[in-house]
Amino acid sequence: MSVIRNILNSRPSKGGNFFNTLYKILGFKPKNLSHYKKAFTHRSLNKKDEEGNAINFERMEFLGDAMLSAVIASHLFKAVPGGNEGYLTKMRSKVVSRKHLNELGKDLNLIAHVQTNIPKEQFGVNIHGNLFEALIGAIYLDRGYKYCRKFIFDRVIDPYVDIEQLEGKVISYKSLLIEWCQKEKKEFNYEVYEDTGNDELKHFAVKLRIDDRVVAKARATSKKKAEEKASKRAYYALQSKIE
Amino acid sequence: MSVIRNILNSRPSKGGNFFNTLYKILGFKPKNLSHYKKAFTHRSLNKKDEEGNAINFERMEFLGDAMLSAVIASHLFKAVPGGNEGYLTKMRSKVVSRKHLNELGKDLNLIAHVQTNIPKEQFGVNIHGNLFEALIGAIYLDRGYKYCRKFIFDRVIDPYVDIEQLEGKVISYKSLLIEWCQKEKKEFNYEVYEDTGNDELKHFAVKLRIDDRVVAKARATSKKKAEEKASKRAYYALQSKIE
Structure with a gap:
């Protein structure tokens, strides 16, 4: 029986098993799921903790944005030793542009896991990037800077950050x-x-x-x-x- | 003899021993001094590496600024659970204001250690804050995020980040x-x-x-x-x- 259960559990239905869903998105095991639950909670649910503080992904965007900026800054600093401060700032803003973050969130289909009281069609166009940032914030809270950096390398830097392309030397x-x-x-x-x-x-x-x-x-x-x-x-x- | 030498070395003259100077500023031992040397090199020296890349503290400011923003963001996120995204952003900009960073750099007397070809009196008013950011960049490169975070807690957050004061509830x-x-x-x-x-x-x-x-x-x-x-x-x- 347990063998059959294991087989059944090994490929959970979409959203059926939050841990497995996260594992696939992150590429490593999440520890404290509560951070991720927050990162997928829309303010329309009007959730609050015991002290009356709002629980939703908006504050986590702030944290994720800061971590993303730091990791991208350190990557560009090392990858482009000839780039001065102005160059590095410009390059970073290309990588963390709203448009780019929306694409990243969309690719990971983060919207599928949002808990909300309003129809998802009513979300603004930036929902994908916002969820992506909030997810990075949750990773930082759960596993610290090291895993946060790993996730950003695996999902942003390795697949998408091509210095020549960013510089406009290579468009496509x-x-x-x-x-x-x-x-x-x-x-x-x-x-x-x-x-x-x-x-x-x-x-x-x-x-x-x-x-x-x-x-x-x-x-x-x-x-x-x-x-x-x-x-x-x-x-x-x-x-x-x-x- | 070695006892006498140890006593003599234990209180080196100002600038006489870069390692000891750094140890006092940082509160922990630096490992790779070359990062810190860069953080104290003014562009007027016109130093370049073998590939012709400029060696001075300006690029390091970019890195330090990003790390400082990330650490302050994570502190505020945890310290003010009731603060929304806008509030956290506003509070952070108060902590990392140019004026505040200049004070921090001045307190540590970082300017005393700058290598330069122009008289220090000719430096702009923001030299103190710029050196402070560059130093944080050097710490990140030398000892990673953990020590960078420790330094920012010891030198910025613990002594100066008072939420009530930042909120303007308490002016002084x-x-x-x-x-x-x-x-x-x-x-x-x-x-x-x-x-x-x-x-x-x-x-x-x-x-x-x-x-x-x-x-x-x-x-x-x-x-x-x-x-x-x-x-x-x-x-x-x-x-x-x-x-």
Whole structure:
């Protein structure tokens, strides 16, 4: 019986098991779930603690925003030793732009887990970024700076922070690659298919072919991102040939 | 001989031993001095590393500012559970105001350790705060977030972050105390004297007497601060009598 229960529990239904949901989002085990519950509580629930303090994700955004800024600052400081104060400030504001944070929150589908008394359709456009910031605040409270930093590296810096792209030197690897193919009179083709597998979030895989040969593969949470990732890989693989 | 050397080394002359100077400022042992050297290098020296990147404290201010903001955010988040996002943001900007950071840098006399090619009198008014931020950046690079947080607690939060005072509920404990003495027709007297002792920084001690009885003592890096500290202590000690 317990074997069957384990099998049944190993893939819980969406929202059925908050711990497992968080584990998938975070990439590590949460300890104190109460922080995360707060990070997913909308003010419309009007929840209060014993002292009458409001319980919702709005205060946690403040904390998450501060931690995100600090981690991104330290990354940029180390990654761009030639960048002065003004440059680093500008680069950081690109990484933590409202638009970018909204994309990150959307990719993780954080909105699916919000507890609310109003219909989710009524949330403003920034709900995704706000939840993303609140989640970072919860991670800090639960596991401290180290895990907070790990999460930001895994979910923001590694997949998205490309210094050249931020500097505007490279707008899109896909367009760079297409340009090159056209100049070199090569055929190219992006084969995109859904490939969610065991992930909670929908994923897409891409095979990039040049002259019918697969030159790069990639997988991401949107078609656009998967294509860009594959293009970047192909671009670097082809660098020696391109120059 | 080694005993004599140890005695001689135990109180190095000002600036004579960078490690000891730092140890006194930080309250813990620095590991990699190169970060701190950078934090005390003015751009007028025109120093560059092998790759031609400028070596001076300006980039480090960016890092220190981010760490300071994060630590203050997490402190306020925990200390004021009833404060919403807007309140927390406002309180933080008071703590990390340019004026406040300049005071902190001045108290630690950071300017004494700057390496520069221009006379220090030509530095702008914000040099003290800038050096303070750069020092925090150096601590982060040298000892990580934990020590950075410790330094900010020891040097900023514990001595200066008084929520009631920040909220403007209490402007000055000294004025509160004087008001009370006048109302109650009590004589009061602040006896201030220099009391630097073994500290590198100049210190002042205060004895606060009410009706010729010492009700509080305090010690700080300026007369004003020592008086305020003693007043606060006396105020809380007298609370039961005042109400």
